[in-house]
Amino acid sequence: MGRVPLRRVAVPAFFCLALTAAALAVPVTGASAFEGNYAATFGLGAFPLTSEYRWLSPPTTPPTVYPGLNHQAVPAVVLAVPNDSGKAYSKDDTLRFFLATDPAGENPLSDTATGTDRTGAFSAPPQAFVMSYPPFRLIGYRSVTMSKSAHSPGNDGFSYTQQTDAPADAGTTKFSFGKFYLDLGAGVPPGSPIYLVAKAYTKDVAQPIFGGENAAPGGLSASVKVATIARSRVVANSVGVALGSQSATVGPIAITDYVGSQISGALRFSIGEKRGVWVDAGSLQCPPGVAVAGVSGMGTDTLTFALSGPSPKGSTFILTGASANLDSATGGPRSVSASSATGSLGVSQRLAFVGTLSRIAGSDRYATAALEFVQAFPRSDVAVLASGVGFADALSANYLAAMRGTGVLLAEPHSLPTSTKDAIEHTGVSTVYIVGGTSAVDESVQSEIAALPIGGNLSNGTIQVIRLAGADRYETNLAVDTSVAPSSATAFVATGVSFADALSVGPAVAAMKSPLILVQGGSLGLAAKATITQLGISDVEIVGGTSAVYSAANVDLRGLGVVSVGRLAGDDRTETAAQVALWELSNALGFTTSTVAVARGDAFPDALAAGAVLGMQREPLLLTSSSTVAGPGAPEFFSTQPQGSVSGILGLGGASAINDTTLSAVLGSAP
Numbered sequence: 001m002g003r004v005p006l007r008r009v010a011v012p013a014f015f016c017l018a019l020t021a022a023a024l025a026v027p028v029t030g031a032s033a034f035e036g037n038y039a040a041t042f043g044l045g046a047f048p049l050t051s052e053y054r055w056l057s058p059p060t061t062p063p064t065v066y067p068g069l070n071h072q073a074v075p076a077v078v079l080a081v082p083n084d085s086g087k088a089y090s091k092d093d094t095l096r097f098f099l100a101t102d103p104a105g106e107n108p109l110s111d112t113a114t115g116t117d118r119t120g121a122f123s124a125p126p127q128a129f130v131m132s133y134p135p136f137r138l139i140g141y142r143s144v145t146m147s148k149s150a151h152s153p154g155n156d157g158f159s160y161t162q163q164t165d166a167p168a169d170a171g172t173t174k175f176s177f178g179k180f181y182l183d184l185g186a187g188v189p190p191g192s193p194i195y196l197v198a199k200a201y202t203k204d205v206a207q208p209i210f211g212g213e214n215a216a217p218g219g220l221s222a223s224v225k226v227a228t229i230a231r232s233r234v235v236a237n238s239v240g241v242a243l244g245s246q247s248a249t250v251g252p253i254a255i256t257d258y259v260g261s262q263i264s265g266a267l268r269f270s271i272g273e274k275r276g277v278w279v280d281a282g283s284l285q286c287p288p289g290v291a292v293a294g295v296s297g298m299g300t301d302t303l304t305f306a307l308s309g310p311s312p313k314g315s316t317f318i319l320t321g322a323s324a325n326l327d328s329a330t331g332g333p334r335s336v337s338a339s340s341a342t343g344s345l346g347v348s349q350r351l352a353f354v355g356t357l358s359r360i361a362g363s364d365r366y367a368t369a370a371l372e373f374v375q376a377f378p379r380s381d382v383a384v385l386a387s388g389v390g391f392a393d394a395l396s397a398n399y400l401a402a403m404r405g406t407g408v409l410l411a412e413p414h415s416l417p418t419s420t421k422d423a424i425e426h427t428g429v430s431t432v433y434i435v436g437g438t439s440a441v442d443e444s445v446q447s448e449i450a451a452l453p454i455g456g457n458l459s460n461g462t463i464q465v466i467r468l469a470g471a472d473r474y475e476t477n478l479a480v481d482t483s484v485a486p487s488s489a490t491a492f493v494a495t496g497v498s499f500a501d502a503l504s505v506g507p508a509v510a511a512m513k514s515p516l517i518l519v520q521g522g523s524l525g526l527a528a529k530a531t532i533t534q535l536g537i538s539d540v541e542i543v544g545g546t547s548a549v550y551s552a553a554n555v556d557l558r559g560l561g562v563v564s565v566g567r568l569a570g571d572d573r574t575e576t577a578a579q580v581a582l583w584e585l586s587n588a589l590g591f592t593t594s595t596v597a598v599a600r601g602d603a604f605p606d607a608l609a610a611g612a613v614l615g616m617q618r619e620p621l622l623l624t625s626s627s628t629v630a631g632p633g634a635p636e637f638f639s640t641q642p643q644g645s646v647s648g649i650l651g652l653g654g655a656s657a658i659n660d661t662t663l664s665a666v667l668g669s670a671p
Helices: 010-022 365-376 392-403 418-426 443-450 473-481 500-504 506-512 526-535 553-559 573-586 610-617 633-638 660-668
Strands: 052-056 072-074 077-082 094-100 120-122 128-133 137-142 145-147 157-161 172-177 180-184 193-201 220-229 232-236 239-242 253-257 266-271 277-280 283-285 292-296 302-307 315-320 323-325 332-340 349-360 382-387 408-411 431-435 464-468 490-495 516-519 539-543 564-568 595-600 621-624 648-652
Touching: 072 220, 077 220, 094 120, 180 220, 232 332, 232 349, 239 660, 253 332, 266 277, 349 365, 349 660, 365 408, 365 418, 365 610, 382 392, 382 418, 392 408, 392 431, 392 473, 392 506, 392 516, 392 610, 408 418, 431 443, 443 464, 464 473, 473 516, 473 526, 490 500, 490 506, 490 526, 500 506, 500 539, 500 573, 500 621, 506 573, 506 610, 516 526, 539 553, 539 573, 553 564, 564 573, 573 621, 573 633, 595 610, 610 621, 621 633, 621 660, 648 660
Parallel strands: 239 349, 349 648, 382 408, 382 431, 431 464, 490 516, 490 539, 539 564, 595 621, 595 648
Antiparallel strands: 052 077, 072 180, 077 172, 094 157, 094 193, 120 180, 128 137, 128 172, 145 157, 193 220, 232 253, 253 315, 266 302, 266 332, 277 323, 283 315, 292 302, 332 349
């Protein structure tokens, strides 16, 4: 099966960037995405570089980066070296790279000699990927050695040592590096470019650190501009706005002047493309020495604050409590830009996203599940029922429901909720599968269901009840997974100790009709092994990190005959759910992002029965960190999606599950 690049595993994601850049390896002249076309006549003896070296960068404008921020992304770059019939380089020759503010590499980016906070370093070692073409030769992924210059507290350079001689052909070797992440100190020079400079050395020549600093003659090979340090910054907290809303509170919006005096006389906030008007100015917090002298622009797209003085260097203005009517008749993103008498104060930022903001919620978890069931399956011969108090049996039930073409309802251990009973009767259910033993759903509930007339009409007879249960949640999971003939050789494996990972993969389980196999975290367990063997599973996706499902699980799975093992995982439950959603979109299952479901990630009740419904509707499920915190997963997921691909958000459960502000924040991160 296809794999989606995982956030925790950076190599596959970088591979795509490397191929994108490498495909552009054509000679060009003048200013373009290719920078630094230098003749590589290094004169270094055993390293006879007589061909041209050139940088290639991805076909994007180098990004803007900001002083004082860490882990700022910079796109991957590619160094293309014509092989020159094997003369280009030899095994153990070295390429050294460092960050500078000029293309010649004379001025290192990190220079604490000029200021203790003038620091620039790589957040982590970049990955290297090497290939040659034509003919295609995959040399593979390689590691680099990090280094630091004399006036840098962090690693501002790295080196790559050739592990083979250059191919003896007329092709080109492409050394791809990235994706980079930079840590910048507050003292880096605003407005300066950042270059990645490359120097090449034979194994027989001493290796200088910077060009111009004991450098061998001709040692400089090439450089490429990878970023520009901002002079100012606009940061806006994007909010979600429901279609048809008259106005919405936006922000906060923060403006930072890294240079000083860039904000003078007035500070203006403009809604992009005139797609909105300001209706409340809110409050502008100014740095010391600056005050608001007046406000204008109500009813227009530009809100103007008159100021009493210029902005000090490194100062920040913060706008809070402002409201705008954002042309909410049509959906999509809205932006805001800031300017002063000196001109624009940085790139425009997302202000809001206008879209459908809805919920499916009942008075409690049982009513929510019943509402989901009735809306998705207005007529159904079969229903699957599990306890709403515990999570394990209901998670197993989603697979059975998908195989039976129905959904999941919830019951209390000792009683049948009215909402569940009504859903069974109103949809014409004639057979109910109870998942779990009598401690989960006791015999009195089973008897009550068995006495219900089909469709509420005694002439139709009463409902048949079938129970699938084992000694524990894992044995129950085995009973469910093996109760129907498999339609897929793929299975999902998740921990049965906690619910979040299994919850997030529910839509994929239902859409693919692939079993969910619960494991004990530190081992597969006898029940899981039996499921895999009996169903002939050959392809497994583990859901969750190694703290959820142990790292050696892939080895044990292959020992059971599983051929392909993947893992979908993020740094927390919200990011794991995002990775699952990306996997669903990439595997031709028919999933779309027109509507994205969102459930609370630290409590299971409202989303417990949603997997079968979302799988049928081909809607991905994202999780929040809590009822009041959206978490990083939704922004991470939406950042990968094209603009206009999302129309709205469906919250599962009421405001006590996910409050309005949190649901709005999720919508606000939509593309």
